[in-house]
Amino acid sequence: MKQMWMRAGVLATVAIAVTALGVPAQAQAGRLSWKPTVLPLPDGPNSLGYLTGSNGHGEYTGSFQVAGKFQVVSWRGGKPVVRGVPEGYEWAMAEDENSAGTIVGTAIDYDTSVTRSFVLDATGFHLRDTPAGYKDTQSRAVNSRGDVLGSVFHSDPAQDATIVWPADGSAPVIIPKVHEYQYPMDIDEDGTVLFSGPDQPLLWKDGTYRSLVAPGFEYASGYGIRDGVVVGSASDGTVAGSRAVRWDPAGAMTFLPGGDAAYALNRAGLSTGTAPVPGSFRGKPIAWRGSTPGGDLKRPGTYANFQARLVSDDGTFAGTASDRPLDEGGLPVVWRLTP
Structure with a gap:
């Protein structure tokens, strides 16, 4: 099978201010739980x-x-x-x-x-x-x-x-x-389709493909897209070499600190993925606010x-x-x- x-x-309703990233203002500087x-x-x-x-x-x-x-x-x-x-x-x-x-x-x-x-x-x-x-x-x-x-x-x-x-x-x-190992992963609000390709993510819109590159890495994958922002992973071909990454709408890649992959994001840029744990295949869940660590x-x-x-x-x-x-x-x- x-x-x-x-x-x-909107986080669970709380009587505190909320920023554009859906995180309480006074919590921005600290490690969230x-x-x-x-x-x-x-x-x-x-x-x-x-x-x-x-x-x-x-x-x-x-x-x-x-x-x-x-x-x-x-x-x-x-x-x-x-x-x-x-x-x-x-x-x-x-x-x-x-x-x-x-x-x-x-x-x-x-x-x-x-x-x-x-x-x-x-x-x-x-x-x-x-x-x-x-x-x-x-x-x-x-x-x-x-x-x-x-x-x-x-x-x-x-x-x-x-x-x-x-x-x-x-x-x-x-x-x-266009590739044998090409799988549809997500669809953006404007109809752009995100594919996980054999070596790098692909974006399709109105019959045209565009690749997302990960400079310095052998492979890259995209898992989620929202308003042109893509989250995923980049790897040098080894498990230890996998890094969680984020591409902006222009295709520029940044690292998501502490993670080996990012899987999903919301409209405010809050995203989730995994952090590696020695001896664990899946690691533990981790969050980011934009490209900043978002807590445990x-x-x-x-x-x-x-x-x-x-x-x-x-x-x-x-x-x-x-x-x-x-x-x-x-x-x-x-x-x-x-x-």
Whole structure:
């Protein structure tokens, strides 16, 4: 299942001033501390899952095993709401959520192994049509205006491509690959698509590609984009040589201190990634305000593994925690700034 997916981010209200980066003014000069809250799971038999999206207004969404199958679950006011799966499908993975509460993801039919991209909004699930000539679709991300980024799969893998379903309902845009190892990662507010390429990130807009370079490094990857700013990593080809980086809209790269990778950012430039820990494959979560260290994300309880892969526009972080490897899923966690 993991290989199949490879085929293919206003603080809690506080009575203090908030800067443009969503951080209390008097805390700017100090080391910040982000306190975790483990969210409750739905009633009944359940297990681990993935927290993957937020509307930036207190709702968090992901996919968790409920009643023996992966279903979309949202947390509102800290309480879980089971959203279910599209009719006729047995498995649903939520991938992203925008400020309007529109959730995008992928559903799987166990009997046929068909995968279909879906949109979930206040009126329910809506499956995206599979373009002629392709057999499967998957979703990756959605921007604020509702453009959906995904992948389409052909019987000939060499013809797999990226797809954008425009928010206005017009015909989907198919973006052929220019490299074999080219994966869609995120979509910006203006429709720019971020790809993680074989050696460096690629930006696509209106049929034109642009590369992001990492001077002095052999490889670079981009994971998130917002208003032209990209976060990711640069490496000399070794694990020890990986650095968290940030590209501005002009393509100039800066380092994010203390990190080996950055995965997501919000509209105010608050971003999250990982800091290396000796003997740990995943490291520990770390935050930045722009390109400045943004404080520590505390361990949830005594869980051995924890990671924040999302930063919401309200200034909170979200992710998972578990005593098992996190690629097997975890418990939903939200980090808020300690007053």
